[in-house]
Amino acid sequence: MTELLTAAQMRVIEQAAIDSGEVTGLELMERAGRGVVEAIFEEWPELAEEHHGLTPDLATDWGPTPEPLEAFNAEPRPLRAVVLCGPGNNGGDGFVVARVLKERGWAVEVFLYGNAEKLPPDARVNYERWSGLGGICHPWLSTIYDNDGDLRGKLFSADLTIDAVFGTGLSRDLGSVHADVWSAFDLDTGAICRLVAVDVPSGVCSDSGETLDIDCRATGVDEGLFAFQAELTVTFHRAKLGHHIAVGPALCGKVVVKDIGLPRVPAAPGICRAIGEPLAPWLRKSSTGHKFANGHALILTGGFGKTGAARLSARGALRVGAGLVTLGVPPSAQMEMASHITAPMMTRVEGAEGLKAVLEDVRLNALCLGPGMGQERARELVPVALAAKRATVLDADALSAFSDEPEALFAQLHEQCVLTPHGGEFVRLFPDIAAKLNEVPTKGPAYSKVDATREAAKRAGCVVLFKGPDTVIADPKGRCSVNSAHYDRAAPWLATAGSGDVLAGFITGLLARGFAPMQAAETAAWLHVECALEFGPGLIAEDLPEQLPAVFRKLGV
Numbered sequence: 424m425t426e427l428l429t430a431a432q433m434r435v436i437e438q439a440a441i442d443s444g445e446v447t448g449l450e451l452m453e454r455a456g457r458g459v460v461e462a463i464f465e466e467w468p469e470l471a472e473e474h475h476g477l478t479p480d481l482a483t484d485w486g487p488t489p490e491p492l493e494a495f496n497a498e499p500r501p502l503r504a505v506v507l508c509g510p511g512n513n514g515g516d517g518f519v520v521a522r523v524l525k526e527r528g529w530a531v532e533v534f535l536y537g538n539a540e541k542l543p544p545d546a547r548v549n550y551e552r553w554s555g556l557g558g559i560c561h562p563w564l565s566t567i568y569d570n571d572g573d574l575r576g577k578l579f580s581a582d583l584t585i586d587a588v589f590g591t592g593l594s595r596d597l598g599s600v601h602a603d604v605w606s607a608f609d610l611d612t613g614a615i616c617r618l619v620a621v622d623v624p625s626g627v628c629s630d631s632g633e634t635l636d637i638d639c640r641a642t643g644v645d646e647g648l649f650a651f652q653a654e655l656t657v658t659f660h661r662a663k664l665g666h667h668i669a670v671g672p673a674l675c676g677k678v679v680v681k682d683i684g685l686p687r688v689p690a691a692p693g694i695c696r697a698i699g700e701p702l703a704p705w706l707r708k709s710s711t712g713h714k715f716a717n718g719h720a721l722i723l724t725g726g727f728g729k730t731g732a733a734r735l736s737a738r739g740a741l742r743v744g745a746g747l748v749t750l751g752v753p754p755s756a757q758m759e760m761a762s763h764i765t766a767p768m769m770t771r772v773e774g775a776e777g778l779k780a781v782l783e784d785v786r787l788n789a790l791c792l793g794p795g796m797g798q799e800r801a802r803e804l805v806p807v808a809l810a811a812k813r814a815t816v817l818d819a820d821a822l823s824a825f826s827d828e829p830e831a832l833f834a835q836l837h838e839q840c841v842l843t844p845h846g847g848e849f850v851r852l853f854p855d856i857a858a859k860l861n862e863v864p865t866k867g868p869a870y871s872k873v874d875a876t877r878e879a880a881k882r883a884g885c886v887v888l889f890k891g892p893d894t895v896i897a898d899p900k901g902r903c904s905v906n907s908a909h910y911d912r913a914a915p916w917l918a919t920a921g922s923g924d925v926l927a928g929f930i931t932g933l934l935a936r937g938f939a940p941m942q943a944a945e946t947a948a949w950l951h952v953e954c955a956l957e958f959g960p961g962l963i964a965e966d967l968p969e970q971l972p973a974v975f976r977k978l979g980v
């Protein structure tokens with residue numbers, strides 16, 4: 424697992440390194456800028472070649488695109504970059520990028536949003552260094568209003584554009600910038616060729632992955648209009664939370680993390696992690712153990728015609744390695760269930776008393792309630808299940824059943840529980856937290872899905888897994904992780920009916936095997952995405968458990 428940092432955590436790490444005398448801020452800025460150029464050349468090796476000239480033209484430096492015949496006979500022209508710098512250290516990184524490219528023979532135009540006199544010290548030094556190279560730094564605003572430097576024309580004819588306007592210091596809404604830049608230019612930044620964001624696309628809050636100010640959800644307007652839509656984002660030391668949650672991934676394009684020589688991130692409970700590949704030995708079964716050594720899961724089903732969801736969970740629990748899985752079925756559904764199942768077992772669970780009797784078997788060490796269960800049955804059975812103090816997953820109807828009185832549910836939960844709400848269920852259980860999360864943010868750092876999940880876990884007193892392509896998992900002590908299904912792990916086919924039931928089954932199966940709740944939730948979430956990737960397009964929920972053998976084989980389990 425790697426850390427996903429907030430802006431404040433990154434600043435602490437950077438400051439500690441500077442205070443220790445190991446490195447100066449200026450050196451870090453130099454490494455950051457050079458790291459950006461390195462990442463660009465790795466992404467587009469053709470830009471790193473000595474003989475430039477993607478489209479030769481007759482202009483000495485920066486001019487109109489020539490007629491085809493003239494172009495054919497012409498000498499190659501230098502490659503062109505536009506570097507947009509902001510008023511802070513993100514802008515400072517931009518000046519370094521400009522200088523490094525210029526030294527390699529590029530034609531570079533730099534635009535500054537802000538006042539050069541007020542740049543922070545390291546950015547100011549790099550501004551001077553850039554100016555010393557003979558570069559003109561166009562003042563951004565006068566360029567726009569006087570139509571002097573023709574930023575728009577340059578942006579659309581550049582081979583590369585660097586967005587170094589705002590990074591981790593985005594502190595407020597983009598109102599003025601939006602008015603000045605996006606509106607004035609009517610600019611769709613997605614149309615700009617090779618737009619590379621330094622650290623984070625400007626307009627995206629690096630802690631929350633939200634764009635500030637503009638209410639995209641209410642207006643239905645594409646978020647990309649209010650933050651730069653990058654093709655490549657180059658960040659430093661570790662990825663930031665905003666690269667993986669909310670709309671951040673959609674705006675970052677691809678994220679590359681460059682080492683700038685900072686020390687390892689110290690272990691601290693406040694630091695969130697990206698869930699990575701689980702270790703094979705965790706998932707391996709002992710060659711000497713019998714089936715009860717891997718636990719016995721009980722999955723409660725709904726009534727007649729409503730048993731499919733629980734069967735999906737059962738299949739997931741079995742495939743992930745639970746020794747035995749029993750479906751707890753009401754009398755009305757016994758025949759239906761009997762005609763469907765093979766490996767899972769079935770037992771009759773009529774009501775609260777029925778469940779109490781079944782739970783006298785202490786070998787039933789993991790319970791799952793919710794999938795297809797029906798809210799009435801959930802209201803009756805959840806209290807009995809929770810009173811038994813076994814590892815318990817509450818999903819779907821087991822969560823919605825308590826919309827009117829979430830506090831009553833929280834009073835019964837214990838630390839062996841895992842709640843797995845999707846967005847709608849989260850709103851029902853934690854309406855005030857969801858309201859904060861859904862408020863349109865105007866100030867950075869904005870309240871994030873990580874903040875919301877942490878707060879929910881603390882209130883519930885157990886692990887909360889808040890689903891989505893950016894699944895966030897937190898425990899009551901503040902431990903938190905993100906299972907990102909973005910970038911090379913994008914799994915859009917996972918948004919299909921029954922997929923959540925399988926996830927609940929994976930968690931239940933791992934709990935039955937003795938995994939701790941947080942570890943079970945994290946491992947299950949990771950496997951769930953991996954199964955979707957293994958199957959690919961056309962996936963339906965039934966396919967998910969069937970991919971586990973191949974996924975396990977690849978992990979070396």
Ligand SMILES: NC(=O)C1=CN([C@@H]2O[C@H](COP(=O)(O)OP(=O)(O)OC[C@H]3O[C@@H](n4cnc5c(N)ncnc54)[C@H](OP(=O)(O)O)[C@@H]3O)[C@@H](O)[C@H]2O)[C@@H](O)CC1
Nearest residue numbers: 437452455511512513589590591592593594595596597622
């Ligand atoms: N930390 C590290 O280890 C390293 C960090 N590095 C780099 O530094 C970057 C962080 O630098 P940073 O802290 O100076 O913040 P940055 O994003 O440049 O902006 C701050 C300026 O913007 C202004 N401003 C904000 N929002 C605004 C708005 N909406 N509209 C208008 N103005 C707005 C804000 O004004 P203020 O809030 O102070 O009034 C302030 O003037 C980081 O992303 C990385 O690229 C690397 O060099 C090396 C290692």
Ligand SMILES: [K+]
Nearest residue numbers: 586589623625
């Ligand atoms: K940026």
